[in-house]
Amino acid sequence: MSSRGRLGIKTGLLSLLGSQPEVTCQLTEYDHPLFSSIHAYTADLPVNNRVKTPLELNATKTEHWHAVSNAAIGSAGSDLVITTNVFHIASRTVASGVFNQNLRGCDPLWGVRNIEEIQKVAETEPQLSLGKIRDIPSTTTSSSSSTPAASFK
Known part of the structure; x- marks a missing residue:
């Protein structure tokens, strides 16, 4: 690698x-x-x-x-x-x-979990907040579509 x-x-x-x-x-x-x-x-x-x-x-x-x-x-x-x-x-x-x-x-x-479940948890749990959802660049994926990535604050 x-x-x-x-x-x-x-x-x-x-x-x-x-x-x-x-x-x-x-x-x-x-x-x-x-x-x-x-x-x-x-x-x-x-x-x-x-x-x-x-x-x-x-x-x-x-x-x-x-x-x-x-x-x-x-x-x-x-x-x-x-x-x-x-x-x-x-x-x-x-x-x-x-x-x-x-x-x-x-x-x-x-x-x-799918991204929709993660979003729902972030919306309903006061101690969590969803910082950002972003697509992983296509240059790092194994297929033509990108996969969403979520990060919590």
């Missing part, structure tokens, strides 16, 4: 872990040979002691989800799951199929 693709790991992790001292990050990667690249990009972070060794995750393989889930359970569970490159790059089978099924397997109330 290019340096451009890995830039998000470094800046994103530094931002998240720098502002949330109680958070430990478990990275996953589809392509096992990229683990050395992940190590290289995270090794010099001031928060690298809170970045766990990456786990292989092919989101189309149930056994990979089980391994990642078991690792999270073994370390007192997960409070937050952040996905990148699932909805705008991965196949629909991964995004709405296997990923969604795995979430619902953990809790039937969990799952992939």
Whole structure:
């Protein structure tokens, strides 16, 4: 993967872990040979002691989800799951199929939401506000249509 693709790991992790001292990050990667690249990009972070060794995750393989889930359970569970490159790059089978099924397997109330559901929550929950909905640039999508991205303030 290019340096451009890995830039998000470094800046994103530094931002998240720098502002949330109680958070430990478990990275996953589809392509096992990229683990050395992940190590290289995270090794010099001031928060690298809170970045766990990456786990292989092919989101189309149930056994990979089980391994990642078991690792999270073994370390007192997960409070937050952040996905990148699932909805705008991965196949629909991964995004709405296997990923969604795995979430619902953990809790039937969990799952992939459509943008209308997210908007409704933002309108009805006083502690949340929807900051911006924007289309992901077509240069980063795997299809001709762009996928909306929502961010909460």
